[in-house]
Amino acid sequence: MKFTYESYADMIKHLGNMEYQFADYRSWKDSEKSVILRHDVDYSLQKAAEFSGIEREMGVQSTYFVLLSTNFYNVHSLKSKNYIRQIMDNGGKIGLHFDETQYDIHTEEELEKCLYGEAEILSDITGVETGVVSMHRPSEKFLSENRKFGHIINSYGKLYFNEMKYLSDSRRNWRENVDEIIRQGTYWRLHILIHPFWYFAGYERDMKHTLKGAIFNASLQYYDELGDNFSNLGEEVGRDEIEILLKG
Template structure:
């Protein structure tokens, strides 16, 4: 069933946060173990699937609003380099939490919990080296079934998909809200903790449809790449965001194309094509 996808502008996101904050207190995932069980909490969560620049833009907006959120970063991403950590350290300095957005490899999506947790710890240690602080929370890019509405802790880190954090959960997955118009959901105060998940890639100064947003991102990121580099990048983008295909017919105006710098060329990212 299609969801609501009429407004993915920063102005609308600010309205969502303001509406939820009227009766809920924004919290970070690292604070979950010490929160009161009777609720009244707002967990603002951002999964960084594609773009650190998009995440930082949203983080600055939230900082200007006086709220903190948790940003989950992929340490194995081929679309951005998390160890070029200026954006992540700025998110930290703005008061946000930075955790791991873990994309479990196919060979470990079964019952090998020890092996999976070992990989999670490796990613956490890499991110800790970038941030200079402990990493205490994790979300899954493609949730492992046994951890979906599962335990509160995985590898000693707070699991964003824990059962107690999913009782009131709304998400803009694939660039649409399955709950319908989210302001309607947020203006009806409910008991408990709300987890509001957004993906920074879908948001911008003005609204764009998901397929057009991915096309804009593709054009911004590849405008200095060779044809082969663009093909590799396109394949990686498709694999990372399998639910939405970029609209190759959409031609973003030059003003939008100039809003963020291109990602590094393949020549500056050793092994990019080989790791596809």
């Protein structure tokens, strides 16, 4: 599978042709053959919103896990809230992407307190109770413990791995041929993790060019945000100067 929007749309089409029903973490048992599509939003809510547009056009829904403790975006900013609203308007569900390394956690009680606190904040932003969590880069210890968090579903619970075929493109690498697995139809339950950050419209970029492009765009975005708060920024430093500097 190529890392393009078109290939993702083709994958959705193939899932439908193989009679998989698109489900979430509560409804996947309602159909004889089902697939959970999930997206960890590690870096860009904008890319996630673009992905949700593809799903809306294809008539399917998925779950987007949003980080609260990240330096890449601010869920409290108006821009981020608009992207989250766009995802929801396109039919996407919002879950919590929780990074336990951002806290000084020593006990299970402390972990739950921090997780529930972030879930409540996310609920305030979305207007919907947060019902599912995905751990950001979970430790082997966490994965082995099969933890439960009350009404909040743990997407890394053994149920979603033992009873489903789990596929992931983490670090821009499909460890198994996802297209072939879908085509064969051997597994009646699929759990597919896709990171929108790696995908582009029209053509595929390798990891190096994806990362360089992200750094370039982030620098220009920072310039634009400075311009919103610094009058006459262009008189001091032109945007074209920054572009030339970044291009080397």
